[in-house]
Amino acid sequence: MKLNRVTALFLGLVLAFSLAACGQGASSASASSxxxxxxxxxxxxxxxxxxxxxxxxxxxxxxxxxxxxxxxxVTETTLSTNYGDFLLSAVEKAKDQFSDEEYKTLTTDAExxxxxxxxxxALAPAEDxxxxxxxxxxxxxxxxxxxxxxxxxxxxxxxxxAFTVVNFWFNGCKPCVEELDDLNALNEKIKAQGxxxxxxxxxxxxxxxxxxxxxxxxxxxxxxxxxxxxFASGSEAGKFALNIMAFPTTYVFDRDGNVVGQPxxxxxxxEENLAAxxxxxxxxxxxxxxx
Amino acid sequence: MDKKxxxxxxxxxGFIQAGATLLTNLHLPNFAKGTLYQGSGKYVCVPGLxxxxxxxxxxxxxxxxxxxxIGSSKFRFSYYITGILILFGxxxxxxxxxxxxxxxxxxxxxxxxxSPKLSTKKxxxxxxxxxxxxxxxxxxxxxxxxxxxxMGDPFFCKYLCPQxxxxxxxxxxxxNAGIRAALGKLFTWxxxxxxxxIVGSVVFYRPFCKWLCPLGAFYALLNKVSLFQMRVDTxxxxxxxxxxxxxxxxxxxxxxxxxxxxxxxxMCMKACPTDAIQYKFGLGDKSNTETTKE
Numbered sequence: 001m002k003l004n005r006v007t008a009l010f011l012g013l014v015l016a017f018s019l020a021a022c023g024q025g026a027s028s029a030s031a032s033s034x035x036x037x038x039x040x041x042x043x044x045x046x047x048x049x050x051x052x053x054x055x056x057x058x059x060x061x062x063x064x065x066x067x068x069x070x071x072x073x074v075t076e077t078t079l080s081t082n083y084g085d086f087l088l089s090a091v092e093k094a095k096d097q098f099s100d101e102e103y104k105t106l107t108t109d110a111e112x113x114x115x116x117x118x119x120x121x122a123l124a125p126a127e128d129x130x131x132x133x134x135x136x137x138x139x140x141x142x143x144x145x146x147x148x149x150x151x152x153x154x155x156x157x158x159x160x161x162a163f164t165v166v167n168f169w170f171n172g173c174k175p176c177v178e179e180l181d182d183l184n185a186l187n188e189k190i191k192a193q194g195x196x197x198x199x200x201x202x203x204x205x206x207x208x209x210x211x212x213x214x215x216x217x218x219x220x221x222x223x224x225x226x227x228x229x230x231f232a233s234g235s236e237a238g239k240f241a242l243n244i245m246a247f248p249t250t251y252v253f254d255r256d257g258n259v260v261g262q263p264x265x266x267x268x269x270x271e272e273n274l275a276a277x278x279x280x281x282x283x284x285x286x287x288x289x290x291x
Numbered sequence: 292m293d294k295k296x297x298x299x300x301x302x303x304x305g306f307i308q309a310g311a312t313l314l315t316n317l318h319l320p321n322f323a324k325g326t327l328y329q330g331s332g333k334y335v336c337v338p339g340l341x342x343x344x345x346x347x348x349x350x351x352x353x354x355x356x357x358x359x360x361i362g363s364s365k366f367r368f369s370y371y372i373t374g375i376l377i378l379f380g381x382x383x384x385x386x387x388x389x390x391x392x393x394x395x396x397x398x399x400x401x402x403x404x405x406s407p408k409l410s411t412k413k414x415x416x417x418x419x420x421x422x423x424x425x426x427x428x429x430x431x432x433x434x435x436x437x438x439x440x441x442m443g444d445p446f447f448c449k450y451l452c453p454q455x456x457x458x459x460x461x462x463x464x465x466x467n468a469g470i471r472a473a474l475g476k477l478f479t480w481x482x483x484x485x486x487x488x489i490v491g492s493v494v495f496y497r498p499f500c501k502w503l504c505p506l507g508a509f510y511a512l513l514n515k516v517s518l519f520q521m522r523v524d525t526x527x528x529x530x531x532x533x534x535x536x537x538x539x540x541x542x543x544x545x546x547x548x549x550x551x552x553x554x555x556x557x558m559c560m561k562a563c564p565t566d567a568i569q570y571k572f573g574l575g576d577k578s579n580t581e582t583t584k585e
Contacts, residue, residue, distance in 0.1 A: 174438065174442040174443070177438075221439075236499075244328060245327045245329070245344075246470060260474065262468060265469045265473040
């Protein structure tokens with residue numbers, strides 16, 4: 001009997017500890033891996049920038065001339081274009097100040113820099129992807145579906161808006177239903193900013209008529225008139241929706257259909273949740289206007 | 292004592308509890324992934340108290356499912372889940388508490404932690420609390436405290452159940468940042484309940500089962516009519532009282548062999564010097580089992 005007790009206690013402890021170990025181990029491992037990959041990226045970006053500076057300093061005197069001839073009105077657009085292109089156009093403008101050979105060196109330098117800039121640009125979205133991956137996938141999957149009235153909808157939905165607030169819900173979910181009127185108010189408010197609220201009710205997937213009818217009733221009862229859409233549950237978008245395990249969950253997507261920030265769990269009828277969502281909306285707006 | 296021929300069920304109860312807990316939460320990799328199994332197994336209820344939102348859960352919790360259905364605007368009563376519960380109750384009664392319930396096992400393991408152990412004999416009136424929890428939190432509030440669309444909250448799950456925190460909120464929030472961010476006052480409150488149950492379990496034997504569990508209350512109602520019963524052979528019984536002393540659920544089996552509180556753990560069988568107590572399963576003649584003491 002004593003042996004039984006000891007084994008039971010031991011088994012219990014092992015289970016408890018393995019559970020704790022699993023959870024902690026996984027989270028700390030992912031945290032450290034993301035940290036290390038971020039460090040690797042930062043390092044390469046630094047290296048690339050150093051290479052650019054080397055190229056420029058190799059022909060210091062010539063580039064000084066280019067820079068002094070430049071138009072000092074640096075605008076948003078010049079900043080966001082490739083630095084290599086920017087240099088090329090500057091060299092082009094000041095072409096008559098240089099000999100053919102000098103012009104050739106400058107253009108090859110600028111082209112090298114353009115190539116490096118492209119590498120750096122390629123790094124940035126990869127970094128976004130890494131942080132977004134933690135928030136279940138980076139972009140909303142390709143889909144073709146329709147709204148509850150039967151009008152076809154696909155991914156072009158995102159391109160039409162500066163940002164899109166996507167709310168996942170289902171008919172039997174009380175907190176989901178209770179925020180429908182708040183989501184409608186949000187939709188009206190963000191229209192002016194080029195935003196839109198879109199609902200995805202998991203019970204309406206595969207054009208399930210019963211689910212659609214019930215959803216329409218609930219939306220009408222709550223006075224919500226924003227778009228609700230559905231698609232096939234077997235599609236990638238369907239899997240995305242069905243993988244969500246806490247409802248309501250609200251995502252903010254940018255114009256390209258990429259996730260902005262962490263998805264919000266819980267209804268926006270609570271003030272702190274609305275504030276969290278607003279943060280994501282602000283980030284999406286800032287991202288869109290920077291383009 | 293160990294040499295006695297003891298019913299294997301009672302003898303290997305700890306292993307059966309461990310096995311049942313494992314089977315109930317079979318999807319172990321989900322703990323690391325922080326996701327839930329959402330397949331067709333979740334259309335069926337497990338017999339014990341086991342949170343639907345446990346990453347490993349293979350089925351739904353009967354208490355949670357019951358509240359979800361009667362709290363929805365579509366239905367007023369869940370015949371399907373009540374039917375499953377009655378089936379479990381009639382087949383096994385509170386044998387489920389003693390052998391199959393993961394949260395019962397959890398409390399028993401905690402009770403093995405060395406500490407001064409306190410008797411619950413004087414706290415017997417608290418037993419009736421669990422029927423109130425069943426009636427008020429599981430049935431009445433989800434049914435009646437509804438919004439304008441007829442939707443209610445699962446009050447027991449939302450405000451009381453410590454198993455939900457232990458199996459759902461804690462493992463999920465460890466691996467899922469979104470859920471971690473969503474933890475609020477409600478989580479704090481229920482974590483306090485869980486902590487109280489944990490501390491209580493160390494000093495008392497199964498306090499949650501005795502006083503609060505609505506699922507145990509439901510099975511208790513069916514314990515008397517369940518097919519799984521205790522049988523006391525009055526010819527063998529020497530009325531030594533060892534069984535009543537050994538019973539941690541405060542039942543005197545010689546007086547009431549099918550008491551609502553009996554979880555069929557078999558500790559009385561182990562204590563009985565004359566092997567007068569046996570498990571009995573099925574219909575049939577009970578004349579031999581009835582007590583003549585009263």
